[in-house]
Amino acid sequence: MSVLAADVLRLLDPRAGETWVDCTTGAGGHARLIADRVGPGGRVIGLDQDEGMLALARPRLDGLPVTLVRANFDQLPEVLERLGLERVDGLLADLGFCSDQLDDPDRGLSFRDDGPLDMRLDPTSGQTAADLVNTMGERALADVIWEYGEERHSRRVARRVVERRAEKPFETTREFAEFVRGCVPRSPDSFRIHPATRVFQALRIAVNDELGALDRLLAALPKLIRPGGRAGFISFHSLEDRRVKQVLFRSPDVWTPATKKPVEAGDDETARNPRARSAKLRVAVRI
Structure with missing residues (x-):
């Protein structure tokens, strides 16, 4: 529509x-x-x-x-x-x-349905969101989450992502979204907006420039x-x-x-x- x-x-x-x-x-x-x-x-x-x-x-x-x-x-x-x-x-x-695009779980643009942590609009080229969250340095990842997602807890999210990926890399949208939920303190709008929404926006913007x-x-x-x-x-x-x-x-x-x-x-x-x-x-x- x-x-x-x-x-x-x-x-x-x-x-x-x-x-x-x-x-x-x-x-x-x-x-x-x-x-x-x-x-x-x-x-x-x-x-x-x-x-x-x-x-x-x-x-x-x-x-x-x-x-x-x-x-x-x-x-x-x-x-x-x-x-x-x-x-x-x-x-x-x-x-x-x-x-x-949003309804296709294989694209990884949404965490409503589980799928690969991809987010590329052109699925034939470039790095995926999984590539970014599993390889970027902590400071660079925090900067992306803050600048592109305006997530005020960006430093905390980046630190915990780096700690967790050392044990097991992130692979799917739902896995990553639920992990971010545990990193972001509850706020009045957390019942209306999933805590991972801004982080997903930031990664998608970064992946696709x-x-x-x-x-x-x-x-x-x-x-x-x-x-x-x-x-x-x-x-x-x-x-x-x-x-x-x-x-x-x-x-x-x-x-x-x-x-x-x-x-x-x-x-x-x-x-x-x-x-x-x-x-x-x-x-x-x-x-």
């Missing part, structure tokens, strides 16, 4: 004949909405580093003017050059995760969006939203914000799609 679908179409306003990029195609929901708007004379470039997501999206986008490319969104300049495109009319990046990729995309945007073009980002935590706000909303010589504050889902949408509860949409227009 596409998050903030109506607001995306209203604020980004894709028009007939335009060329757009969906930076995170996922199951194809947003790409389909945009492709319907740009029509047969337009084009949508859909990126995703996960071939499994592209395979899921292909039949859903069949017959629409969509070109799917396996690539991370920080590779967008190279992708456009390869396709013979210099600039595009608009871009959307939904920085969340498709429910199909999510913030580095976002920084690289934001830096490249001015050269990729035509004057009058629109850029939209849906973020799900403050680390992402802070970066988007810093670039799109504090560069008056490059971008004009389309909204003063981020757009959030209303009660009706969050009731239908709980994933939308933490989503924030920011849109800006290229000067």
Whole structure:
């Protein structure tokens, strides 16, 4: 289910004949909405580093003017050059995760079901979360948990992880989540949020270099969006939203914000799609 679908179409306003990029195609929901708007004379470039997501999206986008490319969104300049495109009319990046990814225990993105401690969005390359927690030095691991998860007990968690892995390396999501639960003191929100949530977020961001990729995309945007073009980002935590706000909303010589504050889902949408509860949409227009 596409998050903030109506607001995306209203604020980004894709028009007939335009060329757009969906930076995170996922199951194809947003790409389909945009492709319907740009029509047969337009084009949508859909990126995703996960071939499994592209395979899921292909039949859903069949017959629409969509070109799917396996690539991370920080590779967008190279992708456009390869396709013979210099600039595009608009871009959307939904920085969340498709429910199909979260529900697949083999990916290790969630501890709701037990699975390997992996977390890679591209399962064919790079280090897994297990590699990080079983090999990183204590200080480096604590820094990752603090900087990417904003977990105030990061030092304690890192110390105990290093002590425990000397006896037996961590292998599965549930095993690691339950271990972290025992490291984090109970707090008023521990009944609402699992104590391992922030640690899992930190590891996932580190494994996939999510913030580095976002920084690289934001830096490249001015050269990729035509004057009058629109850029939209849906973020799900403050680390992402802070970066988007810093670039799109504090560069008056490059971008004009389309909204003063981020757009959030209303009660009706969050009731239908709980994933939308933490989503924030920011849109800006290229000067």
